[in-house]
Amino acid sequence: MACERRRRLTLHCGAAKFRRDFKARRSQRLSSGMPMADDAGKQKPPSLDEFSKRLNAARGDNANAEATRAGTGSAMGRAFRVASELVAALFVGMLLGMGIDKLTGMGPLFLLIGLGFGFAAGLLNVSRAMKEMDKKSSGNG
Amino acid sequence: MIAAAEAPGPMEQFEILPLIKFPAEGNIDLSFTNSSLWMLIGVGAIIAFFAAATSRRSLVPGRLQSSVEVLHEFIADLVRDTIGPEGRRFLPYIFTLFIFILVGNLFGLLPSVPGTPERFHTFTTTSHLAVTGALALLTITIVIVYGFWKNGLGFLKLFWPSGLPVWMYAFIPLIEFISFLSRPISLAIRLFANMLAGHIILKLFAGFVIALLGAGGFISVIGVAPFLGAVAVMMLEFLIAALQAYVFAILACIYLNDAVHAGSH
Numbered sequence: 001m002a003c004e005r006r007r008r009l010t011l012h013c014g015a016a017k018f019r020r021d022f023k024a025r026r027s028q029r030l031s032s033g034m035p036m037a038d039d040a041g042k043q044k045p046p047s048l049d050e051f052s053k054r055l056n057a058a059r060g061d062n063a064n065a066e067a068t069r070a071g072t073g074s075a076m077g078r079a080f081r082v083a084s085e086l087v088a089a090l091f092v093g094m095l096l097g098m099g100i101d102k103l104t105g106m107g108p109l110f111l112l113i114g115l116g117f118g119f120a121a122g123l124l125n126v127s128r129a130m131k132e133m134d135k136k137s138s139g140n141g
Numbered sequence: 142m143i144a145a146a147e148a149p150g151p152m153e154q155f156e157i158l159p160l161i162k163f164p165a166e167g168n169i170d171l172s173f174t175n176s177s178l179w180m181l182i183g184v185g186a187i188i189a190f191f192a193a194a195t196s197r198r199s200l201v202p203g204r205l206q207s208s209v210e211v212l213h214e215f216i217a218d219l220v221r222d223t224i225g226p227e228g229r230r231f232l233p234y235i236f237t238l239f240i241f242i243l244v245g246n247l248f249g250l251l252p253s254v255p256g257t258p259e260r261f262h263t264f265t266t267t268s269h270l271a272v273t274g275a276l277a278l279l280t281i282t283i284v285i286v287y288g289f290w291k292n293g294l295g296f297l298k299l300f301w302p303s304g305l306p307v308w309m310y311a312f313i314p315l316i317e318f319i320s321f322l323s324r325p326i327s328l329a330i331r332l333f334a335n336m337l338a339g340h341i342i343l344k345l346f347a348g349f350v351i352a353l354l355g356a357g358g359f360i361s362v363i364g365v366a367p368f369l370g371a372v373a374v375m376m377l378e379f380l381i382a383a384l385q386a387y388v389f390a391i392l393a394c395i396y397l398n399d400a401v402h403a404g405s406h
Contacts, residue, residue, distance in 0.1 A: 077381075077384045077388060080331060080334075080335065081331065081388065084327045084330055084331040084334070085323070085327050087327070087330070088324075088326040088327030088330060089319055089320055089323035091323070092319050092322045092323045093319050117312070117315055117316055117319055118319055118323075120312075120316045120319075121316045121317075121319035121320040121323060122320075122323070124317070125320050125323060125327070132395065
């Protein structure tokens with residue numbers, strides 16, 4: 001055979017021989033009517049690539065359903081997120097204003113300014129949060 | 142039957158009770174409390190679960206192993222989608238954060254063993270601002286340290302968005318600064334408030350059931366209504382427990398993303 005002539009490829013030929021033997025043995029087993037575990041009709045053992053391809057195909061059907069369920073289920077979570085973003089920024093602005101008031105002794109002046117800035121920062125937070133949510137939901141749907 | 146007046150109030154579940162007392166150092170009390178106990182139980186359960194799931198690693202996973210793999214893939218996808226390939230180094234942190242909060246939330250929903258003293262009752266560690274605040278501060282510290290380490294002073298571009306009219310730079314950096322400072326606060330408050338509110342509502346409904354049953358006669362039949370309410374709230378709580386852990390993890394990812402990509406703003 002070819003193997004004797006090309007000695008450098010002995011290793012390769014060994015593998016090929018093994019594969020041939022394996023196929024022969026399996027076809028023998030198939031023809032003798034012995035049932036194989038799961039995929040009796042297949043000619044070669046399923047490779048990992050093929051398996052992941054099939055897995056992805058099967059997953060493709062569920063992906064959309066899961067996405068919509070997560071979208072509706074977290075409506076309250078989203079509302080809570082927006083509210084807490086706004087309140088947290090207001091709180092920080094208020095604290096900063098009160099701190100500066102205490103340092104300078106200027107009465108409630110900086111508290112009011114701080115509240116204004118805190119509200120602005122809160123709106124910024126909210127608009128960012130909404131943008132993220134929009135991106136996420138459009139990406140899924 | 143317990144009379145309504147004697148039934149414990151809905152806030153009693155959040156009481157911190159010392160189990161092992163350590164001498165207080167000044168104002169700091171380092172006692173081992175029921176909160177510490179439940180954190181320890183949570184961490185122990187996580188370690189045991191992952192040790193059991195990864196003890197026999199096989200190509201075709203069994204039930205335990207595939208549940209862990211799904212969890213890992215879920216968080217890995219989250220990190221990759223939010224931060225990009227560079228986020229890989231934050232995966233262990235985000236994963237730990239997610240699992241710790243998830244288990245803390247879920248273990249708080251376990252029933253207490255009847256008859257045990259109050260200090261061994263089920264305790265929701267995440268219903269305390271001290272715990273969620275510590276997690277949020279740790280997250281924002283990582284963001285700041287990594288941001289400066291990675292971008293140097295370019296990290297400050299976060300407060301200096303490009304392409305604005307000149308006069309807006311008078312106040313936009315201050316607004317951005319406040320917005321940045323508010324992040325850990327909103328992170329901590331959201332988780333803590335969700336768990337606190339949920340558990341109070343749950344115990345209020347349960348308290349109604351006891352009070353109505355205690356009234357006896359026809360009135361005790363009405364007790365079915367708050368009981369059904371409690372069941373519904375319980376189911377909602379399971380959803381919220383998972384959702385809040387997810388929200389905490391995804392927001393940590395978003396903030397870390399700012400630290401990673403601050404230069405390109």
